[in-house]
Structure formats: C-alpha cells, structure tokens
Amino acid sequence: MKPAVLAAIDAAAPLPYYLPAGDECELFEHAFRHQLPLLLKGPTGCGKTRFVAHMAARLGRPLHTVSCHDDLTAADLTGRYLIKGGDTVWVDGPLTRAVREGAICYLDEVIEARKDVTVVLHPLTDDRRVLPLDRTGELLEAPPGFMLVVSYNPGYQNVLKALKPSTRQRFLAVEFDFPEPELETRVVAAESGLPEARVAALVRLAGALRALKGQDLEEGVSTRLLIYCATLLRSGIKPDRAIRTALIEPLTDDPDVRDALLRVAQVTLG
Numbered sequence: 001m002k003p004a005v006l007a008a009i010d011a012a013a014p015l016p017y018y019l020p021a022g023d024e025c026e027l028f029e030h031a032f033r034h035q036l037p038l039l040l041k042g043p044t045g046c047g048k049t050r051f052v053a054h055m056a057a058r059l060g061r062p063l064h065t066v067s068c069h070d071d072l073t074a075a076d077l078t079g080r081y082l083i084k085g086g087d088t089v090w091v092d093g094p095l096t097r098a099v100r101e102g103a104i105c106y107l108d109e110v111i112e113a114r115k116d117v118t119v120v121l122h123p124l125t126d127d128r129r130v131l132p133l134d135r136t137g138e139l140l141e142a143p144p145g146f147m148l149v150v151s152y153n154p155g156y157q158n159v160l161k162a163l164k165p166s167t168r169q170r171f172l173a174v175e176f177d178f179p180e181p182e183l184e185t186r187v188v189a190a191e192s193g194l195p196e197a198r199v200a201a202l203v204r205l206a207g208a209l210r211a212l213k214g215q216d217l218e219e220g221v222s223t224r225l226l227i228y229c230a231t232l233l234r235s236g237i238k239p240d241r242a243i244r245t246a247l248i249e250p251l252t253d254d255p256d257v258r259d260a261l262l263r264v265a266q267v268t269l270g
C-alpha cells in the first residue's frame with residue numbers, strides 16, 4: 001500500500017492530456033463499470049495509448065501496458081518460475097499482476113502476439129473473468145477493478161494476422177482515427193507548444209498526405225509525427241527540414257514517392 005500522503009499527491013496529479021473525439025470516454029467508463037473488455041481499432045499514432053492512460057487515471061486504476069510482438073508468449077503475460085539465489089520463485093507477469101491488483105491491463109498491438117496468448121485471454125473475457133495459472137495451480141478471479149483493453153491496427157492486417165472471430169467477438173470495439181482537423185490542431189498545439197495558427201498549416205498538409213494512403217503509402221502521417229514536426233519547428237528548425245524529417249522520410253524509403261510527397265508539401269504550404 002502507498003502511504004496516504006503519496007496517494008493524495010497521485011490523486012491531485014493532472015490526468016494525462018486527452019482530447020476526446022466523441023463519446024469514447026463515456027463508452028470506456030460504461031465498459032469498465034460493467035466489466036466488459038474493450039478493443040480499440042485504429043492506425044498507429046492516433047491517440048489510443050494516450051486514451052487508455054487518460055482513462056486509467058480518470059478511473060483511478062493502475063495501468064499495466066504490454067507492447068505485443070511476435071515473440072510474446074502466454075508466459076510473458078502470466079508469469080514464470082525464475083531461479084533467484086538458488087530458489088525457484090514464481091514471478092507474476094503483467095496480466096497476472098493486473099488481475100491481482102484490480103488494474104487495467106492494456107495489450108497494445110495484440111495481433112502481433114503468439115496464438116497461445118489469446119487462449120489465456122478467453123477465460124478473462126467471458127463472464128467467468130478468471131485467469132487460470134496452470135503452473136502454480138491457481139485460479140485467479142478478476143476483481144471489479146480489473147479491465148482488459150487491447151488495441152490493434154486494422155491497416156496492418158493480413159490473412160495470417162487477423163484477430164480470430166472467436167477472440168474479437170469477446171470485446172466491445174471502438175474505432176479510432178486521426179482527429180478532425182480542428183481537434184488535431186488543438187492536440188498538436190497543446191503537445192508541442194507551437195501556436196495553433198502555425199499548426200493549422202501542418203494539419204492541412206497531413207490531410208493532403210493522408211489522402212495518398214493506399215496508392216503509394218501504406219500508412220498516413222500520424223498525429224504523433226505531426227507533434228514531432230511541430231516540436232522541431234518550435235525549437236527553431238527550418239520548415240523544409242522539419243517537414244522532411246518528421247512527415248516525409250518516416251513514411252517512405254522510395255525516392256520517387258518521397259519526391260512526390262515533397263511536392264505535395266510545397267503545393268499545400270505554398
């Protein structure tokens with residue numbers, strides 16, 4: 001337990017900044033209250049992780065975030081026996097810790113994880129809300145404060161890496177996208193400190209670059225990259241250089257595509 005003083009300081013800390021695009025905060029609260037798991041779909045860098053951090057703080061729950069990758073196994077989430085000073089001790093993984101504490105567990109890019117991971121999630125996502133730990137013989141019941149949130153980027157989806165219907169039909173799903181221009185301008189200005197008037201031009205450029213998605217580009221410029229660009233501008237980097245470094249080069253390695261994007265930038269920004 002935290003000393004009361006520290007807990008009070010935590011409670012007074014400002015929430016991680018998140019500007020809602022719609023009713024996603026209410027939806028999250030209702031899902032939490034009714035102990036329903038939540039799936040967030042959307043492109044990279046559009047605010048999913050920030051949203052979960054904001055909601056966890058707002059609901060006063062600790063947050064355990066796991067970035068999933070193709071080596072991630074069920075044991076990485078649940079825990080394993082480790083040798084410590086000659087003894088074998090059980091060490092909880094982040095999912096187990098979240099269940100024990102009644103915390104929010106956020107699995108980012110869940111689609112990347114190995115297949116056996118979904119097997120662990122299933123009993124937590126139906127009305128049993130349990131986590132069986134085969135290795136220790138425990139059957140943990142998730143307390144009301146526990147919530148499972150997963151995210152994935154449908155844009156990267158391929159046949160091999162689709163979320164199986166038997167898994168996805170266990171979650172409420174909320175779609176995310178890059179914020180509307182006016183909203184995105186406020187977000188980028190708030191995060192970078194660049195005045196909104198200057199940010200607005202960048203957001204317009206982002207719109208033009210995003211329109212090319214699917215033709216030459218796999219992914220459009222993210223809100224995250226816009227914030228990087230605005231941060232460079234605010235720090236005194238010349239616009240041409242900031243735009244190229246933050247908004248063009250990260251998107252492509254193809255010189256022809258890059259030149260086309262640079263032309264779009266010139267035309268859009270004049």
Ligand SMILES: Nc1ncnc2c1ncn2[C@@H]1O[C@H](COP(=O)(O)OP(=O)(O)O)[C@@H](O)[C@H]1O
Pocket residue numbers: 017018019020021042043044045046047048049050051179187191223224227
């Ligand atoms: N609606 C929003 N409110 C506040 N910040 C946002 C919002 N959308 C995006 N951001 C900013 O964009 C950055 C990238 O978002 P992030 O949550 O990491 O994306 P994702 O998890 O979807 O890849 C965040 O660090 C934050 O600065």
Ligand SMILES: [Mg+2]
Pocket residue numbers: 045048049108
């Ligand atoms: Mg993320």
